[in-house]
Amino acid sequence: MLKYFYELSQIPRMPGDQKKVSDWAAGIGRSLGYETYQDARLNVIIYKPASPGMEDALPVAVQSHLDMVCEKEPSVTHDFSKDPLTLRLVGNNKVMATGTTLGADNGVGVAFIMALLADKTLKHPPIEAVFTTDEETDMGGAFGLAYDKISAKLLINLDAGAVCVCGSGELEVEMSFRKGTEPIDKNSFTYTLTIDGLIGGHTGANAMIERGNAIVLLNRVLIALDKEVKYQLLEMQGGAGMSSAFARNAKATVAFAPAELGRAMKVIDRVTSEIKSEMVKRDPDIAFHFLPCATPPKESFDTVTANKLRTLLTALPDGVFSLNHDFPGAMESCSNVGVVETREKELFVTILIRATVPGKKYYLYDKVIHICEALGVAHRIGRDLPHWEYNMSDDIKALIKELYPEHEMGISQGTLECGIFTANIPGACVVALGSPYYYAHSPNEYFLLDETRLYWKRFLAILERLGERKA
Incomplete structure (x- = not known):
């Protein structure tokens, strides 16, 4: 063999x-x-x-x-x-x-x-x-x-x-929306915030372990920054192009005015320390890197685009949604935000829904399309596989x-x-x-x-x- x-x-x-x-x-x-x-x-x-x-x-x-x-x-x-x-x-x-x-x-x-x-x-x-x-x-x-x-x-x-x-069974939803852009503010410092070191794994077989999702965790840092710091979001990438695996890596390129940089670093340090503490038993090698960007994009997302992406990633269901009571210790339904890509003219996100009963699969799908339609995000089914x-x-x-x-x-x-x-x-x-x-x-x-x-x-x-x- x-x-x-x-x-x-x-x-x-x-x-x-x-x-x-x-x-x-x-x-x-x-x-x-x-x-x-x-x-x-x-x-x-x-x-x-x-x-x-x-x-x-x-x-x-x-x-x-x-x-x-x-x-x-x-x-x-x-x-x-x-x-x-x-x-x-x-x-x-x-x-x-x-x-x-x-x-x-x-x-x-x-x-x-x-x-x-x-x-x-x-x-x-x-x-x-x-x-x-x-x-x-x-x-x-x-x-x-x-x-x-x-x-x-x-x-x-x-x-x-x-x-x-x-x-x-499973259902993959592919989402996309137009990328609006604006000039990067003059004199801004451009940095790349990266998360890596996560274990990753199969989003069904390992669902109950609740491994870290690099996309979701990175978005959590971006949300925290948005509350306290004025910054521009230039790019975001995460996952390895396959929604059936937990995203082990993700990165965002951001730009700050000189006066905002010190406060931004404090926010990033605080939130990433919180995340590391929460994940110590599930993803002990998780790491964040905040480094100057050598070759930044030539333009930034406009405010509408940046807000839409952060809101979409915050609202989409991610992780175990319900437990299986016929098979203790197993999930009944879950979902995984598996991919985020900044493309030339659009932003692209995928989510994979899994469920052991069709009703829960399609209910989670309904949640996703309601979020998309509220935000003006296009969506399509990538695949729909039977249980x-x-x-x-x-x-x-x-x-x-x-x-x-x-x-x-x-x-x-x-x-x-x-x-x-x-x-x-x-x-x-x-x-x-x-x-x-x-x-x-x-x-x-x-x-x-x-x-x-x-x-x-x-x-x-x-x-x-x-x-x-x-x-």
């Missing part, structure tokens, strides 16, 4: 650019002599016949996605469109990448399936190995999959670090409890493709049984070798048991 994970890590596979990794997956299927299907969306399905004596068992689909979230540390030079990941072993058990996301989400699942396909001594029912594309953005691969190519009514998804039997409803037979439930005894059957707080599969395969029983990985969607991502070996054995055990059951 580790062999295939390493091979995968050497292939750039950012969302929207998965031709190479799709060809790699299809090539393995064909080289092993299996029937292999590859579609226009670059999804791949590989059919492995049942082990001898298990030909009469019902087929099982096993599924993972090929793309990965592409995040890196600010100091790291890495081009995700062409550079392989640099893997490292920390101690003798922890696998990480150097300065970037590891792609364990969902590379570990892909590697499990490839190892299953390659080993012809394993015992299992007929296998339909499904690899999808663009899961980390709009799940376009799963939406575009030819479901008539899948005969299995039981699907094992390998994109969860636990045992999950239902999960969240995953529970549908588990008693015999499968008993088998999972036997082989995963320490796990309660839970809910995926992240949005998996399972909801799309259940919508397209009537009566399908879907369970997520992935091997654990940690700090997904951040450069701190890792998995543990001993855990991965354990979950690999469990994955093989459940397939063997399923192969023993007759259709």
Whole structure:
């Protein structure tokens, strides 16, 4: 399995650019002599016949996605469109990448399936190995999959670090408004205020940890400044272009009259000290930097634009909105202000809403559009993905409890493709049984070798048991 994970890590596979990794997956299927299907969306399905004596068992689909979230540390030079990941072993058990996301989400699942396909001594029912594309953005691969190519009514998804039997849906809202400008006041000092050092992570799986959001925290400093200091806002950027990850970095360029600079520095010092104190257990390495700007923008936002941006970022819901009472310790709904960009003629903001029940998802969406319409901000839905409803037979439930005894059957707080599969395969029983990985969607991502070996054995055990059951 580790062999295939390493091979995968050497292939750039950012969302929207998965031709190479799709060809790699299809090539393995064909080289092993299996029937292999590859579609226009670059999804791949590989059919492995049942082990001898298990030909009469019902087929099982096993599924993972090929793309990965592409995040890196600010100091790291890495081009995700062409550079392989640099893997490292920390101690003798922890696998990480150097300065970037590891792609364990969902590379570990892909590697499990490839190892299953390659080993012809394993015992299992007929296998339909499904690899999808663009899961980390709009799940376009799963939406575009030819479901008539899948005969299995039981699907094992390998994109969860636990045992999950239902999960969240999500809705991304993209917002924009015209950037009004004005000249920068003469004799102003121009500074860049930056926040970094945050852990980041997956906005669903890590929602209950309440990690810091660099965009929201930076806006808090700008709001405090606005109360006490006259300044101009020239630019604001935050997030890594993907709303499914907590923003680890954000920056704003500001201009002050000489008489205001001392007071501004006192406000910044006071508010950033408050934030550091609040975040010490959740984001202990959070850092703020207030430095002269060497190459400032040539103009400032006008007052209307600056006020609109600050108000929008203050009003948008961010964080856990409601708790799940069926699955204690899980969220029911949450949202994340994931991206803010200063573009040539407009300002652009995205928010990602997640919820385990559709009503809460659309209520949060209503809140967002009411805020936008009150402020005169254009908005559109970037994607709207279904939640995953529970549908588990008693015999499968008993088998999972036997082989995963320490796990309660839970809910995926992240949005998996399972909801799309259940919508397209009537009566399908879907369970997520992935091997654990940690700090997904951040450069701190890792998995543990001993855990991965354990979950690999469990994955093989459940397939063997399923192969023993007759259709």
